Every structure is written in structure tokens, then in C-alpha cells.
Amino acid sequence: MAQSEFVLRGVSTLVLWASVLSVLLTGWHPGYAIIIPVVGGIALWEFFGALHHKGLRTFRKSASAGGVFYLLVSWWLLSDRDRAAYHPTFELVCLLAFLLGVLSRQVFDRSQSTPVVTMGVTLLGMLYVPWLLNFVTRIAYHPRAEGHGHSLILYLLLVTKITDIGAYLTGRVFGKHKLLPEVSPKKTWEGFFGGLAFAVIASTLLVWALPGQLGMLQRPWTPLLALALAVVSVVGDLAESVVKRDTNVKDSGHIFPGIGGALDLVDSVLFTAPVLYL
Template sequence: MLRQRVITAVGMAGLFLAAVLLLPLIALAAAFALVVVLGAWEWARLAGWQATAARLLFAAILAGMLLFLFFYVELGNEPRREQIQPLLGVACLWWSFSLLWVKSYPASAALWHSRVMRSLMGLLILSSAWLAAVYLLTLPRGGLLMVALVLVVAATDIGAYFAGTRFGRHKLAERVSPAKTWEGFWGGMACAIALALVLWWVIPARMAHVSLAAVVAVVLMTALASVLGDLTVSMVKRESGVKDSGSLLPGHGGLLDRLDSLCSAAPVFALGLLLAGW
């Protein structure tokens, strides 16, 4: 199983880097849209839609939302800050509510257990993640920013895994994800801060136009959001009575099982860069 997970992870990383380095913006937006629509197919099951037709309809609705956002925000040209910032702000506000729901689960399930609410959650999470990712690509050095986003999420996850495995004693959210601990959480945050310092060294101030404090703040908030995204999808899976979101990725489960942290981190990272003056 470990070997299969490693092979799948390396393959995904290679495809991602090749796409970011070689594909033009329109092709990347389409590729990311395909991944997100496949994620919608998985989320439909988590929302309670079991029939194939219903799951296809859910994926089609999300695809329509992505198409609307592409033209509304003018992602194919140069999207204006006043167009994108409110949408990213709404996405980040949603994750604030999600934090409260995770903290109060299972009592909070009374607010979002219905298929309609879980469907709306999925549409918002997936569409805002795609919007933020494509918007990042329109910024100066957009490919580098996308790689930085993935590195922040990966560093947080890796730091949390090793710190939690070695020192984990106190449960972070036992009713949502029993394996996660506070020690793992702080290990993830420490790795994220270390990565922020490395990024600052790699991307000098004259290129980034932002201060070291801003870089650390953006990376830290992105890392926090990535943990919240993981916990939120775990919460929905637990409420839906499933272990994995799907089986598209050998050794990893479904796409959502790998992209949950990125879905929450992307809008926070993009909005953080905007507010930091990138």
C-alpha cells in the first residue's frame, strides 16, 4: 500500500509540475476544471446523491459555475482586483463558518446534514478553489505561486504527520478525525513557518514587493486553512458514513482525499497575496 501511495503521489506531482510549466493559462484552467469536476462527482456521493444521473447533474452544475466564473471575472485576460477580491472574501468567510462547525461536530450536523446543504457546501468549496487557483496563474510569476501553494500544504501535512506520529498525545478533533493531534498540528505549523523563511530567501523582497512578516502571515494562514479543509471533508465523510471519497487514486482513495487541504488553502493564499500587495 505504501509503495502504491508513493508511486501515485510522485505521478501526481510530475503531472502537476509539467502542466504548470508547459501549458498556457486557458489549458491549465481547463485541466484544473476537469480535476474539480471529478471532485464534484465524488462530493455528490458525500452529499447523499447515489444515483448516477444525480451525480452527473451535480458535476454538470459545478462545470457551469466554473464557466460562469471564468467569464465573469475575466480570467482569460487580466482580472481586476475589485472583481476577484469579494469572491475570495466570501470563500474565506465560509471557511470561518466551517471552523465553527468542525469544533461543534456532531451537534453542528443539524445545520448542514441535509443533501441540499451538503451539495451547496461542495459547490462553494470546489468552485472557489478552482477560481483561486486559476487567478493565481494570472498573477506575475503565477506558476511559481502555484508551486509555493502546493509546497505550503505539503509541508504542513508532512510536518503534522511526523510530529503527530512521534509526539502525538492530545487529540485535535477526536470526533471528526481521531488520528490528528495537537502535537501534529503544531509540527505542521512549524514546518510552514520554516518554509516561509525559505520562500523569503528564494524570492527576495525586490521581487515579491511584500515584507517578511507578510510572507510568514500568508503562509501561516494558508497552513491553518489547509488543516481546516482536511477536517471539514473528514467531517462530511464521517457524517456520510464513508471512509474515502472515492477510488480514483490508487493507494490514496479519491481525488477529494488528496485535494481537501488545497481546496481550503487556495482561496486563503490568493486573498492573502492580494491583501499583502502582490
């Protein structure tokens, strides 16, 4: 059973990576405009679905639609240098809209016994998924990237994913000491440090192989950057595990065989993207 799940996970990962690489290495702008809002919208829908499974009510439909709109318009603004000047204002307006929209929505919905909880978890979902995911778009069109934003995204995804793969393989072979058994019983300290090592190696090889495209990353500091990304990648994975464990769901969805849902796919990226952006 474990081997079958591993094979499914491997096949799904290969298909997904082939799709991502095709978007990054060829006419990636329109593809990117589709992928990020769609994945973000599905991931947010899954997050709210997990809460509903626990019996918590959210403003699932309106919040998910707002999240997709936010990601799509953000891409439209950032993808053009002239329009990008308006993005900070747009960001502020959206954050205010998230807050005021949820509060206003609750005013007209008096059928709930826990309105404060509903507003709180709805706002948490909008900040957790679309707002954090939007840092991927910020990196892709960062002025300092000088047209190589797609290479930065490639670096982000590879280091994040290889941390996960390294932790899984190392933990499977050498894992003995549990990391946080009350949150994720399968994760071990051996896997954690193995993931860190894999991340540093992957980062070093990428910067060496793509010196022109990743020139904005200062080579002497890339091992430390990789370590930071690897640590927050694990924290991001554990953060979703907390949600799944509390809501008693195994996977956020079933879109990707062997992996789970869209939220399972991007949980670590939601944490690593802001760190790389900063």
C-alpha cells in the same frame, strides 16, 4: 499494512507533483485549463457520491456539469486581461444561477420526500468545491502577480502539502495528544504544531529561493502567512473528515492509490487558496 499504504501514498504524491510541476513550469496555460475543471468536477462528483452513500439525494449530474462549466469559463475570462474585466459579472451571474437553478430544478422534481435537504446539500457542494477551487484560478491570473501567478500557485501547493506531510511525520513520531478524536482519530496536537513549523520553514525557503517570482509576498510577513495557511489547511482537511465520518466513507474516491479521490487531494487547498488570495 500501514507501511504499504505509506509507500503507495508516497508514489502517488510524487507522480502527481511531477505532473503539476510540468504544467506550472512549461506551457502551463492549456494544461491548467484542463486540470482545474477536471479535478473540480471529479471532486464535486465524489462529494455528492458521499452524500448518496448516506442516503441523501442531490442534483449530482446537473450540479457537476455546472461546476465544470463555471471553472472552465472562469479560466477563459481570467486568462486574458481584456476578458478579465467581465469576470466579476460572470461570478455574480453564476452564483445566481447556482441558487435559482437548484430551486427551479426542484420545482420539477416532486418525487422526493426531503426537497429542502436536497437543495441545501446541492448548493453546499457547489460552493464548497468549484467556488472555493476557483480561487486557485484567481491567484494564478491575479494582476499583482505580474506574470508570476504560476509561482504563487507553486507556493500555495507546496506550503499546503508540506503542512500535511509535516503534520503526518511529526504526529507519527511524537503524537500522543489527540486533536479532535471525534472527527479525525489519527490527528494529534503534536502533528498540528509540527505541520505549522514545516509550513513556516517551507515558506521561508521558497521566498528566499524565488525572490523575483514571489516578490509580491512581503518577506517580513511570510512566516505569519505560512502559519495562517497551515492552520486553515488543517481545518480544510478536518472539514472533509466531518463529511466522510458523517457519510461513513473512508476515502472520497479511489483515483489516487494511497491518497483516495480528487476531493481528498484538494480538501486543504479549498481552504488555503481563498486565504492566500485575500
